[in-house]
Amino acid sequence: MLDTALFYSFALLTLLGAILTVSLRNAVHCAIALITSLAGVAGLFLLQKAEFLFAVQIVLYIGGITVLFLFVIMLVNLDQTAKQRRYTRHWLAPVLAVAGTGALFVGFLTRGRDTLALPAPRVAAEAGGNVERLSELLFREYLVPFEVASLLLLVAIVGSVLMARKKAD
Secondary structure, eight states, X not given: OHHHHHHHHHHHHHHHHHHHHHHOSSHHHHHHHHHHHHHHHHHHHHHTTOHHHHHHIIIIIIIIXXXXXXXXXXXXXXXXXXXXXXXXXXXXXXXXXXXXXHHHHHHHHHHOGGGGOOOOOOOOSSOOOHHHHHHHIIIIISHHHHHXXXXXXXXXXXXXXXXXXXXXX
8 A cells, every 4th residue: 555655646746847847937947846756756766675776776867867967057158049030941850850750650550459568578597676576677688778878878978078078159
């Protein structure tokens, strides 16, 4: 009973934080709403007895990446960017992206439920903790996507610092 109540409260916290992240106008308030959403996800990890992922969520995402977002927000001159024209006449690329994503969704839905099913979780032969199983999966089977994600984050950080420096000069 308590687990169900905690699950629904953490899920509600996550959803409200995510909705506020994309709907608020102030960038600092959006970052705080993102912290709220990530804290809800951390609570969901803790309910699933994934203590390592809970700690990583708190330390890395809430403590590191969100603070980095706040630093970038403080570096960029928000008053000047708010006055700039937001919409351009380049509408073809977003329309094609939305159409492609919609076609993928329609393809998944028409092929059936089996295409969206996750594979059954594999149980490790030895009785290791979930940190050992997570590291084995991450660094053996998902090494390339892990490295690609880290490179994308690095490019985003360097790009945001360069954009902030150009505007400051």
